[in-house]
Amino acid sequence: MIRITKYVLADILRNRILLAYCLLLSGFSWTALSLEDSTAKGVLTLVNLMLLMVPLMAVMFSTIYIYNSAEFIELLVSQPVERSQIWTALFLGLGSSQGMVFLVGMGLPLLVFVHESVSLMFLITGFLISWIFCAIGFLAAVYAKDKARGIGIAILAWLFFALLYDGLILFLLYQFSDYPIEKAMVGVVMLSPIDLARILLLLHLDVSALMGFTGAIFKSFFGTISGMVLSFAMLLVWLLVPFSLSLYKFKNKDL
Amino acid sequence: MIKFDHVAKRFGRLHVLHDVSIELPEGECIALIGHNGCGKTTLIKSLLGMVLPDAGQIMFQNQDVKQGFQYRQNIGYMPQIGHYPENMTIGQVMDMVKNLRNGQSKTDMELAEAYQLDKLKDKPMGTLSGGTTQKVSAALAFLFDPKVLILDEPTAGLDPLASEILKEKILKERSKGKLILITSHLLSELDDMVSRILFMKEGRIAFFLSVEELKAKAGENSISKCIIHYLKMGHE
Numbered sequence: 019m020i021r022i023t024k025y026v027l028a029d030i031l032r033n034r035i036l037l038a039y040c041l042l043l044s045g046f047s048w049t050a051l052s053l054e055d056s057t058a059k060g061v062l063t064l065v066n067l068m069l070l071m072v073p074l075m076a077v078m079f080s081t082i083y084i085y086n087s088a089e090f091i092e093l094l095v096s097q098p099v100e101r102s103q104i105w106t107a108l109f110l111g112l113g114s115s116q117g118m119v120f121l122v123g124m125g126l127p128l129l130v131f132v133h134e135s136v137s138l139m140f141l142i143t144g145f146l147i148s149w150i151f152c153a154i155g156f157l158a159a160v161y162a163k164d165k166a167r168g169i170g171i172a173i174l175a176w177l178f179f180a181l182l183y184d185g186l187i188l189f190l191l192y193q194f195s196d197y198p199i200e201k202a203m204v205g206v207v208m209l210s211p212i213d214l215a216r217i218l219l220l221l222h223l224d225v226s227a228l229m230g231f232t233g234a235i236f237k238s239f240f241g242t243i244s245g246m247v248l249s250f251a252m253l254l255v256w257l258l259v260p261f262s263l264s265l266y267k268f269k270n271k272d273l
Numbered sequence: 274m275i276k277f278d279h280v281a282k283r284f285g286r287l288h289v290l291h292d293v294s295i296e297l298p299e300g301e302c303i304a305l306i307g308h309n310g311c312g313k314t315t316l317i318k319s320l321l322g323m324v325l326p327d328a329g330q331i332m333f334q335n336q337d338v339k340q341g342f343q344y345r346q347n348i349g350y351m352p353q354i355g356h357y358p359e360n361m362t363i364g365q366v367m368d369m370v371k372n373l374r375n376g377q378s379k380t381d382m383e384l385a386e387a388y389q390l391d392k393l394k395d396k397p398m399g400t401l402s403g404g405t406t407q408k409v410s411a412a413l414a415f416l417f418d419p420k421v422l423i424l425d426e427p428t429a430g431l432d433p434l435a436s437e438i439l440k441e442k443i444l445k446e447r448s449k450g451k452l453i454l455i456t457s458h459l460l461s462e463l464d465d466m467v468s469r470i471l472f473m474k475e476g477r478i479a480f481f482l483s484v485e486e487l488k489a490k491a492g493e494n495s496i497s498k499c500i501i502h503y504l505k506m507g508h509e
Binding site for chain 2: 021022025029032087088089090092093094095096097098099100101270271272273
């Protein structure tokens with residue numbers, strides 16, 4: 019499996035899109051951090067940027083990559099290699115390359131400018147988000163035979179988690195503002211990896227004071243150690259469940 | 274050596290294989306023949322584990338194909354249309370396949386040498402002509418001196434010289450007592466190669482006869498005439 023991963027990684031790292039993506043991320047990060055006068059504001063800009071760009075890039079790149087690797091997969095399947103090894107190797111290659119590019123692009127400037135616990139948190143969540151959306155891309159690519167449809171599903175998934183789900187939460191908050199739904203909101207937030215990451219990060223910035231009572235509830239949950247452990251566990255679930263589903267499907271697919 | 278036991282497969286509404294049961298013995302060179310879309314490639318792909326049958330069992334040397342993947346070490350497969358990663362060069366593809374099978378140190382470079390793939394080894398697969406891609410497929414199929422060779426339309430797209438080289442290689446491997454399974458529409462080519470004919474019709478096995486039996490039955494003296502005789506019968 020490691021042998022196949024090496025081939026996948028070598029192929030991905032030659033891709034110029036990935037280099038452009040890395041430069042884009044680091045360009046944004048350096049400017050955001052050097053233009054803002056307070057680091058907290060700079061990090062806030064980065065949080066919003068990261069939660070928009072990293073999932074989009076991960077889900078699109080992995081979906082398209084899987085479709086383009088159809089020949090590679092076909093070649094390997096006729097060799098004495100287990101199917102689950104092929105799929106896992108592809109996932110390891112894509113996830114680690116996306117994660118690495120994120121760490122280089124956003125991590126380096128962050129480590130230079132910000133010396134607070136939030137930067138570590140930022141790097142871990144961004145890294146996990148890269149992997150999670152690779153897994154979602156894998157799921158889209160294995161279920162849709164047609165490339166256009168698969169990419170469409172991937173974009174929809176990103177749109178849903180990055181934009182629509184937020185709107186949905188806001189809507190719920192307003193509609194049920196007379197009821198004590200703050201605790202239920204914690205559960206609702208867990209159902210979207212991006213929102214989960216956002217809240218984890220915002221609570222480590224001073225801006226959480228602006229979030230009012232809901233913010234206080236969130237802080238009392240996500241701010242504690244057990245809350246954080248649960249959140250990261252939930253992010254891992256978001257990584258493993260889509261990937262396991264795609265793996266199961268791939269093992270039972272006609273090629 | 275290879276045993277299909279009540280294998281069935283459908284793609285959506287299309288029933289490609291109906292209850293196929295057959296045993297392919299060692300040391301034979303078997304021609305798999307039938308109309309377009311009669312399930313030949315599906316049968317081959319299910320043996321390779323690329324297509325998963327809905328029902329039935331395929332045994333390779335008494336081992337269920339579904340239970341493992343190691344059995345594929347003993348198979349050399351040449352696909353009808355080889356699909357390869359476009360940005361990998363010939364050399365990289367060959368090296369990768371060798372690397373994946375590093376347990377098998379003995380390699381048979383005879384075909385690769387005869388086709389002079391060495392000179393082309395830095396060419397990306399995406400830039401190759403159909404015929405050159407077929408040469409790579411052929412070289413890969415024979416590379417590990419496998420016990421079983423599965424050749425899906427091996428000579429389609431090859432120039433006369435290259436297909437002559439391939440035919441000689443097939444005859445040579447046959448004399449070593451390997452099981453060779455060939456599908457081909459070029460019937461005249463089969464005459465001096467095959468020892469048995471497996472005739473498929475609409476996802477079923479119509480007959481599995483040795484060349485002598487077939488000739489006696491059809492009353493013709495060349496395989497191509499016999500086959501045409503049966504293909505026509507199918508149309509009526």
